[in-house]
Amino acid sequence: MQVGIIGLGAMGTGMARNIAKSEHVIKVWNRTSAKAQKLAKELNIQAAPSIQQLVTNADIILICVAADNDVLEVIDAILESLKPGSIVIDTSTVSSATAKTAAKILAGRQVHFLDAPVSGGVEGAKNGTLAMMVGGNKNTLEKARPVLDTMCARILYMGGTGAGQGTKAVNQIMAAGINQAVTEALAFADAEGLPLEKVIDVVSGGAAGNWFLNHRGLTMTQHQYQPGFKLALHHKDLKICQTMAEKNSADLPLVRQTIDDYQQLMNDGFGDEDISALFRLKQT
DSSP states (O other): OEEEEEOOSHHHHHHHHHHHTSSOEEEEEOSSHHHHHHHHHHHTOEEOSSHHHHHTTOSEEEEOOSSHHHHHHHHHHHGGGOOTTOEEEEOSOOOHHHHHHHHHHHHTTTOEEEEOOEESHHHHHHHTOEEEEEESOHHHHHHHHHHHTTTEEEEEEEESTTHHHHHHHHHHHHHHHHHHHHHHHHHHHHHTTOOHHHHHHHHHTSTTOOHHHHHHHHHHHTTOOOOSSBHHHHHHHHHHHHHHHHHTTOOOHHHHHHHHHHHHHHHTTOTTSBGGGGHHHHTO
């Protein structure tokens, strides 16, 4: 298949690397063209000179950008160049409403759309072990699966358009709660004078063990906050969750608290750090 990838941040780059190992022919495009050209040279693939040229002959187009407006701007830019029957797959984290808008716009050009956000962080993108939650037409997913399998360990069909983003919202809410619990517990352990490495080791093997503790526990207690998952991006995602919840009259007090905490850290200049930087507030 001919595959185009739009957006080469940490996640998009990892996806491109894994797809490039397969038999699929890929092209890449990034707003900063130098980044696309550097990756293309490394992987012996093509960097498209324009976003329109990227999609002209592509069977599958993967979008990996930061925000709702970015997704819609990309779709507007490529709309007239897409070939009928092609598949646009948005792996960004946006609202379910944006996914539905994108699908409607693309349907007018006889182009299929899947909202397919991912979980697993930079490590998952690098190692090809992402979990993907997909909304849209199930048959469209099956057509795209050979490409998606190159970068995902789990691909689950969640339902119609928007269901993928709805599921990702659940993931982001849960991640906020885990972040709050782990950072608070380890700050408590530190205040108690406990050996943190041993605490992390023993707790990880019990009922309270979790991915975040395993992968971020030691680094946060050593005050190392290299992202994984940028705090400012999780803040953006939680604002999306909050908006979605308001439409359904749902209350998310933990999300409100985390948004406020992240805002404080962003105001202090820590927005580009990993979400485990929440540990900074727990120690004060």
